[in-house]
Amino acid sequence: MRHAMKCNTYLVLLVCILAYAFPARAGIDLTALSQSRDIQITIYNPADLTLVTDSRILPLAQGMNQIRFSWAGTRIDPTSLSLAVTDASTAVTIEQMRFPPGTKHLAIWHVRAEKPCTTAIDISYFTSGIFWEPHYMAFLSQDRSRIRLTGYVRIQNRSGEDYDNARIRLVVGKIHLLDRISDLAQRPHPHGRPEPESLDNQQQDAFARGKALLESAPTMAVQKSMAAPAPKKIEKTGLSEYFLYTIEGTQTIAHGWSSQLVSFDAPAVSAKTIYVYDDQRFGTQLVQMLSFTNGTDAGLGKFPLPGGVFMVFHKIDQKGGMTFAGTAETDYIPVGKKAELPLGPDPRVAVAPKVTKFAKTNLTFDDQGNLSGFDDVRTMALDITNFSDQPAAFEITRHRPDPDFTITDISGQDRFEKIDQTRFTFFVTLNPGTKKTIRYTITTYKGDRKWQQTPVPSS
Amino acid sequence: MAADTCPIFMRLLKHAKPGLKSLMAAWFLLPMGLGCILAVPGASFARTQLATLPMQDQVFIRLDGRNTALVQEKRVLALVAGINKIDFSWQNVHIDPDAVYLDTLADPDDITVLSVTRPPDASALVWEIYSSKDTDQPVVISYLLDGLDNLVTYTALADDQENTLDLEARLILRNFSGESFDNTAFWLNPDTVFNTRLQHRETRQILFFVQKGLPVNKIYDWDGRTMPHDPENASHAPGIPTGYKIKNTSDAGLGTCDLVSGKTRIFQEDGRDRTIFSGEDVMPFVPNGGTAFLEIGSSQDxxxxxxxxxxxxxxxxxxxxxxxxxxxxxxxxxxxxxxxxxxxxxxxxxxxxxxxxxxxxxxxxxxxxxxxxxxxxxxxxxxxxxxxxxxxxxxxxxxxxxxxxxxxxxxx
Known part of the structure; x- marks a missing residue:
């Protein structure tokens, strides 16, 4: 229940209507704003930034009206406060906004109406403390050839404010910000002051209080006020450099709570499990890598997947039995691109590179008789073992410190690919319980031999 | 169960200690609770602390060597037509809330998980489940539980001629998770599932494998990279490491399963119906078909x-x-x-x-x-x-x- 939630802060919006014969003030009447609100929240990731637009219907008296807006206990950036009249049919002018002296967390708009009317306004502002993040669960099929991939979005509200029945949009993309909204929200003066702010003890105190508030804020929450027969759909649309997730209908996000909504559910995405050896990426550990493509396969490929944590499980029967395969964190996955989830090592599968023969050949000397170059010739063996109970595909990438080398006498691989001038990869698949050795000879040209080498095509 | 293909796991229960099964029905504490189910079509949200728990039909704990216990509880939820709110909460245990998953095992047209919310205390989840009708629905709730893992230890007894070893493997379950489990199926791999009870703060050791007469080769292992080259003139002669080389193959009586890594204590018969402790080493992970060297000490001879x-x-x-x-x-x-x-x-x-x-x-x-x-x-x-x-x-x-x-x- 709402009162059960921890909610230390509140937002008050009042209209102070000054009914007066301009320019003399005749008095002040207070009128509560219409309760019919339409709140739209746009939450960014990874920036701690949320744009809140609160739309209301406002009765105005002829003359100057004051609209008072206070936000004590919230994490609203006062420099972002904006009021706009959205009903063009009314003759209403917003003349100024004040932050009265001696007050905190209070702004007053002066709005002039040519005649008594009811108009529509939007009050918008930035706030910090509302976060969203993607989260994925992947369920590997028994034969590991497919995954059921379910994407979630999780929304956390630590802003100090409850947002009832809000329309929520989530933004995927990096946004350029000059200031952190959380810093702006904690300044003692909305737009700062001429003196260096670092000398202001009050400001430091405010920062400390804000930090304590953030650290002590309880976690999460979104709640639904009405039952729905199906999970809310999340519409995904592109907008400039961003991707926008719009949650169907409205959602209440109460301070302290978090909620998780299904973003998509792709039931049978083709997947591959390969074992990757790449000492520059993973050290000498052979890593089990689950990969899939964000393509038009089983519900994917229509939108990018924002970076997030994948929890991967392996189905072991049809009755819900599964094992935990590991976690992996990925970056943003554009449409059409492959995602790779490193799930850690498997002790039953191994790759052991070794030098089986080493020779220095083709020694060259300069006209003074000094050694000036030679060929470093190494015969290499990659001993590969698959003691697991399933076929295992391997991608073994090797690196050379310099590009002056050639590779010859390759054997044992299914496929060989030279990635660039210093990297090459072997591809091989082993049946369960088998071993294999990939052999090759690598000749590196040292000293003058770099310029005298006899080209040997890489195969 | 592939008993013939995996003697390590087949022998688990055969070698269980007498009286183990008789202990299984004892009490256990359940700090985790599945809260009450509210049929609240159209009602406002209300999280309920009431704990009228559907009993767990079955609990599996999957331990597959990652030292992360995946607990899977099978329960039957009495769902009513409309929206059902299910409060899953826990205390004094550490569960990753991101890894809690409810599988309804049902046609999505009949039963759908609508949303998951987490209250401010973060030790609970609230699922909203839509059911098209009143039904008793089996579900599987899965979660990762910290503080519960397993080890393997070995005891080896060499004959007095050091030609064979009697190898015993014991599974050690360590439960410091805050949760107790009664009559729970512990799953190590498809061939190794067994039922036992395990209380919070309990460590339980289970003999699960015995291989008698395992042929071994005793070797002395001198390695020029670590041993002194002139021990007679060295101030300290460490002796040459010695031990047993074993093969995880069917010829040796093994060879159907991997031997997982574990501390191995090695004893030897003295020929007088007594044994002596020879030494201990860590059995490395030995895949099927692999070999390992177990060092017992150093020889000065x-x-x-x-x-x-x-x-x-x-x-x-x-x-x-x-x-x-x-x-x-x-x-x-x-x-x-x-x-x-x-x-x-x-x-x-x-x-x-x-x-x-x-x-x-x-x-x-x-x-x-x-x-x-x-x-x-x-x-x-x-x-x-x-x-x-x-x-x-x-x-x-x-x-x-x-x-x-x-x-x-x-x-x-």
């Missing part, structure tokens, strides 16, 4: 010395000023081996020759495991003393700036 008895330069190439640029070396190293025991022994001698080299007269068969590592398996009769000379040529040794290319690292 086998003596190995290595001496360089000849070195000459050849093919010396100089520059115009007479400075040496490149040269070869012909080297003879002598291994002096002595078995002071009254029984024959098998010595494994490992040594390295760095750089580019060619064998000339190696004196004994050997295996070259990489470009610089040589392994000799040498039989020494009782009280035998002999020497082996290795003569080889190190080729193209550079001086000056190019000297850094004389040796390379293995694997690169």
């Amino acid at each position: 086998i003596l190995v010395s290595k001496r360089r008895i000849h070195r000459e330069q050849a093919m010396v190439r100089r520059n115009n000023k007479g400075a040496v640029q490149v040269f070869d070396e012909i080297i003879t190293d002598r291994f002096i081996l002595e078995n002071t025991k009254a029984v024959p022994v098998m010595l494994t001698l490992t040594d390295t020759i760095s750089g580019q080299w060619e064998p000339m007269d190696m004196g004994h068969p050997y295996t070259r495991t990489d470009h610089e590592t040589l392994v000799f398996d040498i039989h020494l009769d009782a009280k035998e003393k002999k020497s082996i000379d290795l003569t080889y040529k190190v080729v193209n040794t550079f001086t000056g700036n190019f000297a850094r290319y004389n040796k390379i690292a293995s694997g690169n």
